[in-house]
Amino acid sequence: MKGIVKVNTVDKYLSPIRHQIIELIEPNTSVVEFGCGNGDLLFKLSTKIRSGIGLDKSTQLISYARKRKEEEQVSKLDFRIINLVTEPFTDLKKDYSIASLLFHILT
DSSP states (O other): OHHHHHHHTHHHHHHHHHHHHHHHSOTTOEEEEETOTTSHHHHHHTTTOSEEEEEESOHHHHHHHHHHHHHHTOTTEEEEEOOTTTSOOOSOOOSEEEOTTOGGGOO
């Protein structure tokens, strides 16, 4: 439910910011997004990038992203549940890292 609510509220307001981010990412590159939420930005990038990993601590939002990934058959994306403050993430060497609207919720 949380994923659908976010799609219908927050995501539409983030669209202009996400459009600017998408413009900055070079084609055929790899991306990690910290605090990916429901994965909306990575899905928008999926036609442009080689691969993407989304990280978020919300089980509901990652579940939503994984379900969408399966439904849309987007194999180049991966979504992981992780607390960025307390858990290590060492296997994430990517061309780009994104942390839009993340730092205000880190505790």
